[in-house]
Amino acid sequence: MTMAGTLYLIPNTLGPADAGAADPLRALIPDEVQAITAGLDCFIAENAKTTRAFLKLVALQHPLAKPLQEIQINELNVNTPEAMLPQLLQPLLEGRNAGLISEAGVPAVADPGANLVRLAHAQGIQVRPLVGPSSLLLAVMASGLNGQSFAFNGYLPVDAAQRGKQIKMLEERSRKEKQTQIFIETPYRNAALLETLANTCQPGTLICIATDLSLASESIVTRTAAVWKKQLAAGKAPDLHKRPTVFLFLGQ
Incomplete structure (x- = not known):
């Protein structure tokens, strides 16, 4: 039986970071959180575009697990039907780790990810919240x-x-x-x-x-x-x- 992966709750910035800085996330996202994020190749995101922009900033200090265009990003937002949630968790049930990431700030707080986290618990998937700005x-x-x-x-x-x-x-x-x-x-x-x-x-x-x-x-x-x-x-x-x-x- 395949052991389920871990669902990481990844904090995003609260607004545009200084993309011109050598390490624009340094004061906002702990280095360990950036490293965990860089090691994932599957994300459930409120907004795929802002997630790609965030991953580009992470990549300045930590090489991504795969080229950005090959990283799987599935969207979960206010328009996502409840019936779609099990499908979003399928990669985790197959043993892959994945990150849940909000458009801004922490996921699952004032954010549509809460229902997915509840379903993850119900299906025995480990949930790990990571430190970042709220x-x-x-x-x-x-x-x-x-x-x-x-x-x-x-x-x-x-x-x-x-x-x-x-x-x-x-x-x-x-x-x-x-x-x-x-x-x-x-x-x-x-x-x-x-x-x-x-x-x-x-x-x-x-x-x-x-x-x-x-x-x-x-x-x-x-x-x-x-x-x-x-x-x-x-x-x-x-x-x-x-x-x-x-x-x-x-x-x-």
């Missing part, structure tokens, strides 16, 4: 909000009325439980979400906006809702347009 944890670390109790809520509703209702509900939970609430938004709607938060939350609620985490353009600012509201009214809104941002708040 925008959610970096944001909690730098926010100054409660790092002992926090909840990630994904995306808020698009409908304005439902969004406002959800924010008020989360704010009340945050105040009662002293729990940091975390969420993300489609980058082109970041500015609108900040405005909604500033106008919906209680004046004393602490709101953190963490943008371009781990990049040279990184910005992390925590202010009360009242201060954000005043800043926006004065036309001093931060530039959040199309920049990956994590939003956090803590009710007081």
Whole structure:
């Protein structure tokens, strides 16, 4: 009986790395993680194009197991039917090791890979998470909000009325439980979400906006809702347009 391979959960960068540097991944991805990644010839990726770009950076320090064009990359994204998951794990059941890699950050967190990981466990496949940047944890670390109790809520509703209702509900939970609430938004709607938060939350609620985490353009600012509201009214809104941002708040 063939022993199943190992599914490695491989962290990606949170944005474009400095491709001109001799080792552009050095400050972001541990060398051992790069070496493990380079030794794989089978990947399950949220985005095949960004995975190839990541492997090119890995190859600057660690020769790849095969030429890039010969490496197997199967996509797993929000459009992948659940029925396709067993097929994605087939190489592992045949004894090959494989890497699960997100478009940015760590796989299976705010990422469609979680269902595949659960199926891997159910089929007796060893799962190994590797160390790398997580925008959610970096944001909690730098926010100054409660790092002992926090909840990630994904995306808020698009409908304005439902969004406002959800924010008020989360704010009340945050105040009662002293729990940091975390969420993300489609980058082109970041500015609108900040405005909604500033106008919906209680004046004393602490709101953190963490943008371009781990990049040279990184910005992390925590202010009360009242201060954000005043800043926006004065036309001093931060530039959040199309920049990956994590939003956090803590009710007081």
